[in-house]
Amino acid sequence: MRGKRWVAVVCALASVGCAAGTPPSGGGAAPAASGGPAAPAASVSVSPAVTQPAVLPSTRPKPTATWRSALAQEPVTTPFTVDGVVLVNRVHPLASSYVPPWAGQPNGLAPEASAALKLMAADAKARGMTLKVRSGYRSYAQQASSYANARTEYDAVTLDLYFAKAGMSEHQTGLAVDLTDAAGRRGDAFLGTPEARYLNEHATDFGFIIRYPLNGTEITGYAWEPWHVRYVGPEIAAHFAQHPGLTLEEYLGQA
Numbered sequence: 299m300r301g302k303r304w305v306a307v308v309c310a311l312a313s314v315g316c317a318a319g320t321p322p323s324g325g326g327a328a329p330a331a332s333g334g335p336a337a338p339a340a341s342v343s344v345s346p347a348v349t350q351p352a353v354l355p356s357t358r359p360k361p362t363a364t365w366r367s368a369l370a371q372e373p374v375t376t377p378f379t380v381d382g383v384v385l386v387n388r389v390h391p392l393a394s395s396y397v398p399p400w401a402g403q404p405n406g407l408a409p410e411a412s413a414a415l416k417l418m419a420a421d422a423k424a425r426g427m428t429l430k431v432r433s434g435y436r437s438y439a440q441q442a443s444s445y446a447n448a449r450t451e452y453d454a455v456t457l458d459l460y461f462a463k464a465g466m467s468e469h470q471t472g473l474a475v476d477l478t479d480a481a482g483r484r485g486d487a488f489l490g491t492p493e494a495r496y497l498n499e500h501a502t503d504f505g506f507i508i509r510y511p512l513n514g515t516e517i518t519g520y521a522w523e524p525w526h527v528r529y530v531g532p533e534i535a536a537h538f539a540q541h542p543g544l545t546l547e548e549y550l551g552q553a
């Protein structure tokens with residue numbers, strides 16, 4: 299783990315993360331969720347392993363990393379947390395029985411995440427852009443179903459990089475959300491849109507982070523997903539704003 303730990307407490311909300319995504323041409327989907335109150339990160343000083351280019355590419359580079367599946371832990375019925383921050387990924391999966399308390403709310407998002415998303419969408423709108431929710435909370439069963447479908451369409455390597463097995467998607471936490479533009483562009487079609495640039499520059503202003511940054515596959519286990527944002531709260535997000543390309547795994551000392 300690189301970096302140090304902050305002291306603060308976070309997230310009263312338990313949730314699960316999501317991972318899983320959209321294949322090269324925009325197929326599957328995976329829910330994500332993040333959420334919870336964020337912890338103060340004033341003392342944190344974690345730098346990213348990979349830096350981000352000034353201008354994001356208009357196509358997604360094919361990730362070459364393969365996931366270290368041997369690291370995977372047993373699914374848990376309560377989300378794994380570090381200093382109160384929920385971390386759900388291929389290493390820390392959720393059990394099928396985990397359903398966040400806000401699953402019945404709009405898009406199944408945690409209240410803090412939902413409120414922040416409204417503010418962000420309003421800000422984007424004021425700048426002439428539209429952010430639409432494609433997918434928020436995704437149940438374990440939904441993940442299992444989409445993974446099963448993806449299995450019939452993609453080879454094992456692609457499947458592993460772009461889709462989460464059930465329980466390994468941050469979307470099960472209701473703290474993450476996949477967004478599109480007004481036309482519903484997603485996957486590779488979303489790259490290069492003003493909305494993609496907006497999220498890259500401003501999501502952190504509202505407490506969200508780009509959960510799967512460009513070139514972060516080796517750490518996150520997932521391909522770059524500029525449309526998938528995870529709510530971590532304003533303090534933690536502010537740290538990410540200063541360190542483009544940082545992953546939540548690195549920040550929490552779990553990389």
Ligand SMILES: [Zn+2]
Pocket residue numbers: 316317318319328329330469474475476526
């Ligand atoms: Zn997602």
